[in-house]
Structures are given as structure tokens and as C-alpha cells.
Amino acid sequence: MSSTTYPRYIPSVPYSDPPSRLQTLDIWLPRSTNSSDSVWIVYVHGGAWRDPTQDATRCIEPTLNHVLNSYTALLDNIGGIASLNYRLSPHTSHATDPSTPHDSERTAQHPQHIRDVARGLQYLQREYGMRRWIGVGHSCGATLLLQLVAGIGLDSSGGPEALILLEGIYSFPLLLRNHAPPACPEHISKIYNDFIAGAFGTDGSVYTAASPVAGKYDAEQWPEGRLMVICHSYEDELVERAQRDFMCVVLDRQGWSIVMEVGDEEDEVRAEGRRVLNVRDLKGGHDWIWEDGQQIAKLVAEVVERLM
Numbered sequence: 166m167s168s169t170t171y172p173r174y175i176p177s178v179p180y181s182d183p184p185s186r187l188q189t190l191d192i193w194l195p196r197s198t199n200s201s202d203s204v205w206i207v208y209v210h211g212g213a214w215r216d217p218t219q220d221a222t223r224c225i226e227p228t229l230n231h232v233l234n235s236y237t238a239l240l241d242n243i244g245g246i247a248s249l250n251y252r253l254s255p256h257t258s259h260a261t262d263p264s265t266p267h268d269s270e271r272t273a274q275h276p277q278h279i280r281d282v283a284r285g286l287q288y289l290q291r292e293y294g295m296r297r298w299i300g301v302g303h304s305c306g307a308t309l310l311l312q313l314v315a316g317i318g319l320d321s322s323g324g325p326e327a328l329i330l331l332e333g334i335y336s337f338p339l340l341l342r343n344h345a346p347p348a349c350p351e352h353i354s355k356i357y358n359d360f361i362a363g364a365f366g367t368d369g370s371v372y373t374a375a376s377p378v379a380g381k382y383d384a385e386q387w388p389e390g391r392l393m394v395i396c397h398s399y400e401d402e403l404v405e406r407a408q409r410d411f412m413c414v415v416l417d418r419q420g421w422s423i424v425m426e427v428g429d430e431e432d433e434v435r436a437e438g439r440r441v442l443n444v445r446d447l448k449g450g451h452d453w454i455w456e457d458g459q460q461i462a463k464l465v466a467e468v469v470e471r472l473m
């Protein structure tokens with residue numbers, strides 16, 4: 166007879182019916198039972214909605230190792246850690262793994278990505294009793310988490326208590342404008358146009374409506390929201406600071422209290438009804454941030470502690 170031991174890692178769990186290759190998630194459980202107060206961490210990877218080399222397992226691994234090795238006290242408050250895959254958009258020019266037109270896992274278009282993410286979260290709520298949770302998203306993973314709480318491309322939305330947003334894309338029109346010639350070389354501009362068109366089609370009005378900056382983040386739309394930590398590194402060579410600045414303006418207008426400094430007394434998320442937006446600078450290049458994972462683990466530990 167086999168007994169289940171903890172901590173327990175469960176890879177590639179299908180969350181859809183019928184199951185499919187990328188409608189899966191990885192779960193890490195610290196123990197067999199959870200108190201209803203415990204918080205889940207849900208990671209959503211980036212890769213411009215199309216990069217086959219950025220998946221749920223690989224992208225959370227460095228962060229997960231830091232959490233498990235360096236923040237062990239934290240685990241008492243964590244119900245589980247999950248990392249989501251979602252179906253991707255085409256990437257026919259990928260150097261090592263180009264997509265083919267008949268691969269239904271790699272021909273997705275908005276709102277399929279966000280609907281997959283929402284389905285994955287519903288699965289965790291249904292099958293693992295996930296109640297309280299914190300979303301962590303890198304690049305287009307940050308975009309997807311804001312679309313989720315704003316209900317962009319969804320019939321219903323469901324709420325994390327906090328979001329950690331890393332090097333995210335929040336306005337598609339601004340991203341394309343900031344990567345247009347002559348300031349940006351033609352071949353680079355084409356990459357941005359290609360992945361936005363791959364993920365959202367070629368109708369520019371969709372870009373505006375689907376951008377997180379067009380969403381609502383007030384207490385009516387997202388009642389569970391208490392804390393957002395929105396992060397950017399000046400060394401990010403792919404997503405520019407203006408994306409974060411634009412998102413902060415939108416959140417400020419919708420009643421979020423911006424706190425720039427660590428340990429500022431304004432930063433009191435325990436106060437009833439307070440919605441705090443922390444703006445943080447990270448170090449390192451766009452992908453190095455998740456490849457290294459140390460800064461992400463530290464942020465996760467901090468946010469869990471502040472919510473408890």
C-alpha cells in the first residue's frame with residue numbers, strides 16, 4: 166500500500182474537460198489538510214502569449230526553490246502553490262519549436278488565454294478548496310491577472326486578495342507606439358506587432374478594450390482586492406517603464422492608495438476597506454527576474470505576511 170507523503174508535488178494536472186496538453190497546472194502542497202485561513206499562491210507565466218519555452222513548471226521553479234529553502238516559516242500559512250499553463254497563440258518563427266496551424270494548443274486567441282486561466286482557478290477552488298489566494302504574474306502573466314480581476318474577456322471574475330505584477334504589459338496600444346519606427350528598428354517593431362496580433366487579432370479597437378488600463382479595479386468590481394505590488398526593473402530590455410506608470414495612474418484614479426516606499430506608515434493593508442498599491446523597482450533583465458526568482462520569492466513572503 167502506498168502512502169502519500171508531504172510536501173507533495175503534483176505536475177501537469179488537467180483542469181479542462183476534455184483534458185489538453187496546455188490546459189494543465191502544477192500543484193505543490195505543503196501538507197494534507199488546510200485551514201480555511203491559509204493562502205494559495207498562483208503563478209501565471211509570461212512569454213508574450215506564445216513562447217513554448219516558458220511554461221508553468223520551468224517558470225516557477227527558481228522562485229519555488231527559494232520559497233521552499235529560504236522562507237520555510239511562511240509555509241505554515243500557505244495552503245498550496247500552483248502554476249498555470251494556458252493555451253498559446255501561434256509562434257511560427259520560433260527558433261527551436263515553431264507552432265503549426267493544426268496544433269489547437271498553439272492557435273489560441275484572446276479571450277481563450279484568460280478563459281483558460283479562469284478555468285484553472287475554478288479547478289483549484291473546486292478540487293482543492295482554494296479560497297484565499299495571491300496571484301503572481303510575469304509579463305503577459307501580469308496582464309492576464311489584471312484581465313481576470315477586471316473581468317476582461319470573462320463572464321464572471323474571481324478575486325485574489327493580492328497581486329504581484331512583474332514587468333507586465335498593461336496597454337497594448339502604448340506598447341506598440343513605443344516600439345514603432347523610426348525610434349524602434351523595423352525588425353524589432355515587427356516582433357511586438359506580431360505577438361499582439363497573434364494574441365488579439367488585427368483589430369486595433371480590441372487592443373484598447375482588452376488592455377488592463379481599460380479595466381475597473383474598484384471595490385465593486387473586485388471586492389477581495391487589498392494589495393497590489395507592481396514591479397518593474399530599469400534593466401528590462403523588453404517592456405518599458407511607461408507600462409507601469411500608465412497602470413498606476415489608472416489605479417490611483419480608481420481609489421488605490423499608492424505607496425512608493427517600503428515600510429511607509431501609509432502602507433496598512435489590515436485597515437478595513439483599504440486598497441494599497443505598492444510600486445517597487447526590481448533588478449535585472451526581463452526574463453532574468455523569473456530565471457533567478459529570488460526577488461519574486463521575497464515579494465511572495467512579504468505579501469503573505471502582510472495579509473495574515
Ligand SMILES: N[C@@H](CC(=O)c1ccccc1NC=O)C(=O)O
Pocket residue numbers: 211212213214215216256303304305306360403404
Ligand atoms: N520570448 C518571447 C518574447 C517575449 O516574451 C516578450 C517580448 C517582448 C515584450 C514582452 C515579452 N513577453 C511578455 O510576456 C517570444 O518568443 O515571443
